[in-house]
Amino acid sequence: MQKSKNVVRLEHEEYSMNQTAIEVKDLVKIFRKNRQNPVRAVNELSFQVQRGEIFGLLGPNGAGKSTTLKILTTLLQPTSGEVTILGYDVVAQPLDVRKQICVVLQENAVELHLSVRNNFKTFGKFHGLRSKEIELRTDRVVELFALQSHLNEKGMDLSGGLKRRVQVAKMFMVDKPIVFLDEATTGMDTFNKRTTIQAIREESRKGRTIVLTTHMLDEAEELCNAVAIINHGKAIAKGSMKEVKSMSLRLISLSLTFETITPEVLESIHRHKPFKVEVKKTAVEITVREEITALDILGEARQTGLLQHFEVTSASLEDVFVELLDKKESVA
Ligand SMILES: Nc1ncnc2c1ncn2[C@@H]1O[C@H](COP(=O)(O)OP(=O)(O)O)[C@@H](O)[C@H]1O
Numbered sequence: 001m002q003k004s005k006n007v008v009r010l011e012h013e014e015y016s017m018n019q020t021a022i023e024v025k026d027l028v029k030i031f032r033k034n035r036q037n038p039v040r041a042v043n044e045l046s047f048q049v050q051r052g053e054i055f056g057l058l059g060p061n062g063a064g065k066s067t068t069l070k071i072l073t074t075l076l077q078p079t080s081g082e083v084t085i086l087g088y089d090v091v092a093q094p095l096d097v098r099k100q101i102c103v104v105l106q107e108n109a110v111e112l113h114l115s116v117r118n119n120f121k122t123f124g125k126f127h128g129l130r131s132k133e134i135e136l137r138t139d140r141v142v143e144l145f146a147l148q149s150h151l152n153e154k155g156m157d158l159s160g161g162l163k164r165r166v167q168v169a170k171m172f173m174v175d176k177p178i179v180f181l182d183e184a185t186t187g188m189d190t191f192n193k194r195t196t197i198q199a200i201r202e203e204s205r206k207g208r209t210i211v212l213t214t215h216m217l218d219e220a221e222e223l224c225n226a227v228a229i230i231n232h233g234k235a236i237a238k239g240s241m242k243e244v245k246s247m248s249l250r251l252i253s254l255s256l257t258f259e260t261i262t263p264e265v266l267e268s269i270h271r272h273k274p275f276k277v278e279v280k281k282t283a284v285e286i287t288v289r290e291e292i293t294a295l296d297i298l299g300e301a302r303q304t305g306l307l308q309h310f311e312v313t314s315a316s317l318e319d320v321f322v323e324l325l326d327k328k329e330s331v332a
């Protein structure tokens with residue numbers, strides 16, 4: 001039989017696109033530290049991840065991302081609900097699940113007393129790889145994550161962002177079909193972030209499924225094919241990146257650059273009740289729901305005589321997010 005192009009052989013099974021890799025159904029996690037105040041960290045959450053996808057679990061701090069990820073990776077028991085990973089149930093078949101996955105948690109760190117090279121080596125050994133294989137894979141991962149010049153540095157001597165890059169790189173030493181990354185790029189500078197994002201994308205092209213959490217929406221926008229946006233443990237939007245972004249079609253972003261920003265300028269903008277205003281040096285980024293509001297704001301900005309430049313764009317994922325949260329808050 002002819003194999004389809006997007007079928008890649010990984011260690012555990014034939015791996016093809018467009019099949020469900022992860023199914024999460026009505027997931028609930030309640031933390032009961034004391035009887036009075038149980039915390040509902042995950043609240044009837046459902047979503048699916050397709051094989052080969054880069055899936056983003058997005059939401060503000062405290063939304064329940066890490067808790068969800070820990071349940072999906074068998075590190076935490078759910079209170080109720082169902083999760084299957086490549087068909088294996090996380091509660092009934094945790095060992096089978098673990099064979100399919102690797103995970104970088106928010107709190108994970110590199111081995112501080114080992115060199116970068118030996119970090120890779122021990123990880124490979126732990127996963128039962130032979131020495132020759134470890135060498136080959138180290139070379140590949142070092143190239144992919146551009147770590148050549150750091151191989152002999154010790155974990156403890158690396159910057160925070162670089163430690164994180166090495167930690168993520170380690171996961172790609174082994175051929176697990178699903179990789180979970182919790183806030184993998186948090187705290188990375190631009191170079192670390194760029195290199196890591198490129199490497200993750202490259203790995204996903206080979207057919208791996210990647211599930212990442214982040215509160216950095218621009219990063220998700222760049223990387224993910226599909227997302228679930230969660231808040232208070234519940235999904236408030238989910239779907240392909242295109243679908244979720246299309247929720248923002250009605251939203252308009254206006255960027256105004258002024259000679260200087262005076263209190264009067266800001267006051268006139270705020271009078272139109274835009275739902276997002278951000279001041280960046282001499283520029284003001286504004287998001288509004290109606291085209292007419294954008295035009296009114298622009299008109300008044302011109303009248304100040306201080307306007308140097310303007311730009312109208314469609315809204316970003318961040319704008320969708322702010323609007324969704326905004327709506328929920330006003331309903332609550
Ligand atoms: N072990 C725990 N015990 C009690 N509460 C917890 C525990 N872990 C997380 N929480 C609470 O659950 C909620 C979700 O946390 P978390 O999943 O870490 O969110 P996120 O990763 O989106 O920032 C928060 O209110 C947090 O304080």
Ligand SMILES: [Mg+2]
Binds near residue numbers: 065106182183
């Ligand atoms: Mg977290």
